Amino acid sequence: MARIRACLETALAPTRLELIDDSHLHAGHAGARQGGHFTVRIAVPAFAGKRPLECHRLIYGALGELMQTDIHALSIEIVHA
Structure with a gap:
């Protein structure tokens, strides 16, 4: 998850970022x-x-190759800071 977070922070400079691992589900x-x-x-x-x-x-785009290697499914919620 650290790599995912780093890619998003570097490319998009979010004011809020929550990353939840739902794999166990x-x-x-x-x-x-x-x-x-x-x-x-x-x-x-x-x-x-x-x-x-x-x-x-x-x-x-920010996640790049992680979408092919580390991420099988990604649910995205755009929120306001």
Whole structure:
């Protein structure tokens, strides 16, 4: 989780960042062996005026290859600081 947090902080400078590991809720799920299940609650000033899809793309871009290696599923909640 530290790598995920570091990528988001470095790329997006969030004013609020909560990262929750939900992997235990998916034990036995075939994809769970290939990466974790996470929820991210994030507030980023640069998200102002952007549609949710644009914000999600920025988050996925910040996470880069972690989306292929460490993360199997990511639930994103855009929040206000």
